[in-house]
Amino acid sequence: MQKLILIAGPSGAGKTTISDYLRANFKIPRVLTHTTRPLRVGEQPDRDYHFESDATFSRLHFFEHVKYGSYQYGSSEEALREAWREHELVSLIVDIKGAAAYLQVIKGQVYFLYVTTSTRAELQERLSKRGDDPLKIQARLSGSELNELPPELAQDAHILVNDDWSKTKKELDKLAESLLQR
Numbered sequence: 001m002q003k004l005i006l007i008a009g010p011s012g013a014g015k016t017t018i019s020d021y022l023r024a025n026f027k028i029p030r031v032l033t034h035t036t037r038p039l040r041v042g043e044q045p046d047r048d049y050h051f052e053s054d055a056t057f058s059r060l061h062f063f064e065h066v067k068y069g070s071y072q073y074g075s076s077e078e079a080l081r082e083a084w085r086e087h088e089l090v091s092l093i094v095d096i097k098g099a100a101a102y103l104q105v106i107k108g109q110v111y112f113l114y115v116t117t118s119t120r121a122e123l124q125e126r127l128s129k130r131g132d133d134p135l136k137i138q139a140r141l142s143g144s145e146l147n148e149l150p151p152e153l154a155q156d157a158h159i160l161v162n163d164d165w166s167k168t169k170k171e172l173d174k175l176a177e178s179l180l181q182r
């Protein structure tokens with residue numbers, strides 16, 4: 001059966017790092033999403049995101065889409081179908097609203113991984129080290145942008161506290177092995 005590891009959690013929790021690890025070590029590719037935000041240092045088009053203008057974004061067909069500040073983000077049905085053509089198991093990074101949309105429609109095919117850290121200070125430190133703008137960090141770590149796990153999604157979530165990367169890797173190894181066997 002085609003399956004999806006849906007990865008959500010606060011900014012800086014390590015969603016991208018985890019998805020990259022699954023791809024590098026288990027050949028579980030990430031379904032790329034689309035965004036109108038500018039590239040960060042070190043990012044590449046069509047490797048990290050499909051970077052779009054507002055005009056090209058509006059022409060796409062989205063499973064779900066959201067807006068952060070003035071930037072849009074969206075995941076397309078086409079991208080998921082295309083990824084599943086070659087791989088039974090893929091990953092996808094979305095925010096909490098996106099996760100809720102997938103769980104509503106294809107819950108039976110989803111393994112929902114909610115990634116977090118023990119403290120908000122750790123998130124802040126990681127984002128500062130990553131070179132994010134301090135004002136954007138404040139926005140990302142407050143209000144609806146924090147991506148806290150809402151009670152209605154808690155029963156579907158597998159929570160991974162990514163404080164210690166060596167422990168996280170062990171948990172990911174177990175998870176990938178069990179999902180690839182099924």
Ligand SMILES: Nc1ncnc2c1ncn2[C@@H]1O[C@H](COP(=O)(O)OP(=O)(O)OP(=O)(O)O)[C@@H](O)[C@H]1O
Pocket residue numbers: 009010011012013014015016017018126127129130162163164165168
């Ligand atoms: N267990 C960890 N310990 C320390 N640093 C980590 C750990 N996991 C990830 N990081 C680092 O934290 C930073 C944020 O990680 P990452 O970009 O994967 O987060 P994210 O959840 O995808 O964030 P965003 O939603 O903002 O894109 C990166 O610099 C990454 O190398």
Ligand SMILES: Nc1nc2c(ncn2[C@@H]2O[C@H](COP(=O)(O)O)[C@@H](O)[C@H]2O)c(=O)[nH]1
Pocket residue numbers: 008009010011015033034037064065066068073074075093094095096097098099147
């Ligand atoms: N609902 C969706 N959320 C998405 C999508 N692509 C990314 N995201 C989430 O946006 C924020 C910000 O990402 P960043 O790369 O600018 O740091 C983060 O929480 C992502 O998980 C999407 O297609 N749909």
